[in-house]
Amino acid sequence: MADKSHLLMRRKERKDKEAAEVTKAVKEVKKEGEETENNGEVPSTEAGATGGAVANGQNGDFLVELMELPPFEIITGDRIDPFVFKFQFKNVEYSSGRNKTFLCYLVDKGNTTDGLLRGYLEDEHTSCHAEEAFFTQCLPDYNPALKYTVTWYVSSSPCSACAEKIAEVLKARKNINLTIFAARLFEWEEAEIQAGLQALRTSGCKLRIMKPLDFSYTWDTFVDNEEQVLNLWEDCKENYEYYHEKLADILQ
Numbered sequence: 522m523a524d525k526s527h528l529l530m531r532r533k534e535r536k537d538k539e540a541a542e543v544t545k546a547v548k549e550v551k552k553e554g555e556e557t558e559n560n561g562e563v564p565s566t567e568a569g570a571t572g573g574a575v576a577n578g579q580n581g582d583f584l585v586e587l588m589e590l591p592p593f594e595i596i597t598g599d600r601i602d603p604f605v606f607k608f609q610f611k612n613v614e615y616s617s618g619r620n621k622t623f624l625c626y627l628v629d630k631g632n633t634t635d636g637l638l639r640g641y642l643e644d645e646h647t648s649c650h651a652e653e654a655f656f657t658q659c660l661p662d663y664n665p666a667l668k669y670t671v672t673w674y675v676s677s678s679p680c681s682a683c684a685e686k687i688a689e690v691l692k693a694r695k696n697i698n699l700t701i702f703a704a705r706l707f708e709w710e711e712a713e714i715q716a717g718l719q720a721l722r723t724s725g726c727k728l729r730i731m732k733p734l735d736f737s738y739t740w741d742t743f744v745d746n747e748e749q750v751l752n753l754w755e756d757c758k759e760n761y762e763y764y765h766e767k768l769a770d771i772l773q
């Protein structure tokens with residue numbers, strides 16, 4: 522008996538040790554390219570005021586601090602890596618090398634106990650696009666009796682196929698109110714892209730180009746930002762104005 526309990530003890534110790542090593546490994550991966558360890562963060566007051574605030578709930582230490590915030594649920598877990606965000610969301614005119622769409626989302630289901638959903642999706646353009654994945658992955662339990670207020674911050678506006686799909690969903694599900702803020706317009710010179718954006722607008726979707734303030738908000742809300750403030754790139758406002766004008770022309 523003594524031997525057996527000793528063995529169990531040994532096993533437990535080994536298990537604990539393994540768990541500790543896994544945790545350490547995860548932390549080390551997380552720390553790669555970052556200066557300080559992630560302590561999680563409480564959302565900014567700005568984010569809280571707009572109702573878009575949910576904190577990263579990985580670290581038990583700061584859960585207490587979250588008690589006064591509305592209930593939340595994180596679908597995709599981690600926040601976007603700050604370096605990835607700065608590259609993928611940069612509103613440059615020609616987006617070479619950016620072959621993914623990043624989609625940050627907030628979902629308010631109105632009067633439910635679920636609270637606000639927050640998270641992000643990313644895709645490679647070889648697989649299902651992030652826009653489509655949102656409806657299957659983030660709203661799998663769609664309920665026609667609820668009223669959904671959905672906000673997306675996307676690195677680029679939808680391709681024509683996605684625009685059509687989103688428009689179809691919005692026509693079929695009148696209780697989903699979608700606003701899309703896009704950092705860049707994807708291939709906006711193409712006639713079918715323009716038709717897709719127009720179809721989106723007709724389906725009730727609000728389309729906006731991200732302003733400098735929207736980049737800061739997205740950084741605060743969806744990025745593993747280590748409590749750093751986002752330094753906006755030099756031509757951020759200029760590029761916003763450029764895309765804003767193009768979108769206005771397309772939707773007029």
Ligand SMILES: [Zn+2]
Pocket residue numbers: 650651652679680681682683684
């Ligand atoms: Zn697409």
